[in-house]
Amino acid sequence: MSRRRRLGYLLKQANLRLAELTGPALEPYGIEGREFAVLSVLGTPEPLSQLEAAQRLGIDRTTMVGLLDGLERKKLVGRRPHPDDRRKNMVELTEHGRETLDGATRAVDGAEEAFLAGLPGDDARLIRDLLDRLV
Amino acid sequence: MSRRRRLGYLLKQANLRLAELTGPALEPYGIEGREFAVLSVLGTPEPLSQLEAAQRLGIDRTTMVGLLDGLERKKLVGRRPHPDDRRKNMVELTEHGRETLDGATRAVDGAEEAFLAGLPGDDARLIRDLLDRLV
């Protein structure tokens, strides 16, 4: 009979353990977890401004500036002014960014799979569904 | 048909949402989430040194020093040298610390319950079990 651990502790440790798998998985692509997250939201069909991308990820727009600076230096994304509202920068994946996203997505899929490997297939699907309903 | 969100994103957001509930829940007790975590591990029957407490929480021993400094200032814990190994500080809850832990535990239980309120009872129990098996 083991002691019940706090939910906050479990979530934090799960996050850390997953990051230990995704970090190395992304290394060959030259990006970090947060950069992958940015590429992921930019990979959706609809074009996004910097602010919109930030909101999708739940981060501040000032944080997005730095992330995009890095991704732009790596030639993974490009900024261009919105034609109808020149306050906005629309952000798009470059060809290289798209390729990187595709490969990195497979790598992260593998890392998530490894992370969930301890659970039977049904439970692996279930925990994702449950978390999805919570957030 | 909604887009599948990354597991890392879900875990991070779940953590943030839970923290938004536990933070205010702990406020009446004058402690923060991390301090509650420390009190929790000190609340177990076996006496712990600073290092042992840090290891239970997966944090560095240098981080534990600062946390215990704060808790000691609040008269919630006490340090005393281990009788047989004077390199070690044994850390124990004060009477006030025990009372605070008891109340705070109920408050956090309530916050976790609220966090999981969107899920049917079975699923609320299940997600905790699944996370427990993952970490």
Added chain:
DNA sequence: TATTGTTATACTCTATAACTATA
């Protein structure tokens, strides 16, 4: 020599405030 607690320090991540330009 190794371990525990401590301190100083630095690094990462993030947000707030203030500015520019646009609307």
Added chain:
DNA sequence: TATAGTTATAGAGTATAACAATA
């Protein structure tokens, strides 16, 4: 007046390195 992007800055939270005391 309000919004989007930017910059400067500051605050958490954390770890690494180095030291003293002890084993």
